Amino acid sequence: MKIVDEYFGCDVFGPAAMQKYLPHAVYRQMIDVMENGKELPREIADTVANAMKDWAMDKGATHYTHWFQPMTGITAEKHDAFINPTGPNSVISDFRGKELIKGEPDASSFPSGGLRATFEARGYTAWDPTSFAFVKENTLYVPTLFCSYDGSALDKKTPLLRSLDALNKQAVRLYRLMGYNISKIHTTVGPEQEYFLIDEKLYKQRFDLMVTGRTLFGASPVKGQELDDHYFGNISQRVKAFMEEVDEELWKLGVFAKTEHKEVAPCQFELAPVYSSTNSANDQNQITMEVLQKVAKHHGLVCLLHEKPFEGVNGSGKHNNWSFSTNDGENVLEPGKNPKDNVRFLITLAAIIKAVDEYQDLLRISVASAGNDHRLGANEAPPAIISIYLGDELTAILDSIENHEEYTDNIDRELILGVDALPPIAKDTTDRNRTSPFAFTGNKFEFRMLGSSLNISCPNTILNTIVAEELSQFADEIEAKNPKDMNACIMHIIRRTIHNHKRIIFSGNGYSQGWKEEAKRRGLLELKTTPDALIHYTDPKNIALFEKHKVYNTSELHARENILLTNYYQVIQIEAKTMIYMLRKQILPSVFNYEAKLATIIQTKKNSGISSPMEEKMLKNIDKPLELVSNHVDKLETMIDKGFGNEKEAAFFAANEMLPLMDAIRKLTDSIEKNVSKDDWPIPDYNEILFKSVE
Incomplete structure (x- = not known):
């Protein structure tokens, strides 16, 4: 059996590999760049590139690629061999600093949203030295940024790095004013990844799954998740073998894969x-998917990452656990033993509360997609209304601060299980509210x-930026205050x-109709669809925010x-075309054949003087909705052929006209x-897919 400690991160050009392949002085410079955000000295680029090449070739690599994250939401790569010709029939393996630092992929076929014309093909990839390179399938992967000829960000990673700088700058500034000796803030993320596994043979028989990632048809199975018996259940041998291979692959690539279980x-x-x-977590989540x-x-399975591949059962999310720490590793969001006395925590909490309230629209935008619209508000996901859950203790502390009252701790901190042999155990000061969007x-x-x-970059870019503001x-x-009045000023800010x-704090059931009504009374936004949310992206307050902190121009x-509005419309268009294709080519012909069988039975019985009420009822139950389906398909x-003046008009038409008809x-x-x-x-059908796939 392989010992994980011995091979974890073996395919990553991390500190251990750097120390082995780089001169010590260059190694120290690289660590300074990665850990402290120092600017990369250009003169060491050739040395680093050559070391990367030697390390990668020792691991069997023959090619390198600048690995980037365009606005498609997935990663992109173009592979180049290390070889350079030295004569008519000879080559040398070579990888230089200029090739490491900059690449030039054709940018014309990537979404740009008007940042450049189609004929303006030039785009650049720029090495991100703060993210580790790695080897996968005989190729050296170099994480990079992607920008246009004029320097505009054409990717999701560049704004994320800008937002990290913004949050670091403002957090360090505030905490130093408060007397804390802090030189840098590091944001951290732990994205929990949900997914479905189904049998590959069944998948290939479902054209909708192959094209759109979700089932466009499917009656409810005889058993869904009513008994709650799948959650945390025993894992079958087939799935366990899959998970073991996933773990090994991820561990070799330095991904901290920790927990795996059955979902609901x-x-x-x-x-x-x-x-x-955060930067590393973003890269690693792309690798994980x-x-x-x-x-x-490898196991005859297909992994579905669509948010709602099956109607009537839970969809899949990705919980983004976000925090930030000081340069010495102290978590700023750790309340401590006495949260009411932790002023730095309280002012940070106040900033987050204010940020979430003032920029509800941006947080909703950050998760907006055609797939996620099917999931939000269902039994496994929070509603489209943004709110914060803090738990009993923090809520009580904030109430006492607001009301100028002394906080009395009435929280029972021991969990008594009622079994004599077991000692009392400490319990968390907050429960989990699964209906809360931001808990x-x-x-x-x-x-x-x-x-x-x-791609988790957008939600974290927005979180970082709004809190920085x-x-x-x-x-x-x-x-602006006299230093001697600082403590009073801080408490005034927190209290105000x-x-x-x-109004943004809510501890109850986010699924209830009562909360929708209450949220409306509070003035909170309910942006139900992706187009409803996206049109706020360029509201004046949001443009001012991003320009102030140099995250987006x-x-x-x-x-x-x-890009996002266009993508939304195109996704619905593809789903509509797929639905029509499956009806015309597969479903309707089969139903007609079945109707013919029923009609033949009815006629045969009639000729024999036998009544056929059951067959006639079945035929009627099919024929009546069949006629409506035919009319709706026409x-x-x-609708598919309809023209539009702009992407907003097209997206709202898809949401308000096409999707209801498709439903x-x-x-x-x-x-x-x-x-x-x-x-x-x-x-x-669903019974086959959900119960014959992985057990």
């Missing part, structure tokens, strides 16, 4: 890592709204913030709004499925 829905699972620096899908094929969970916030396929405002206010923004922000085809078609088709024999239904 049939065929649904989760993989959770230990938290790591890729490894999950690649390894699944405090002891020493971090869990942003629960992310969809399973989402509030810390900046607090610092401005404290700087609680009073003005407590106005053009970059408009580009992202354009209408849906005309109606699905409901009718699913009712037909219930009345057609299994042998005559042309695609695997």
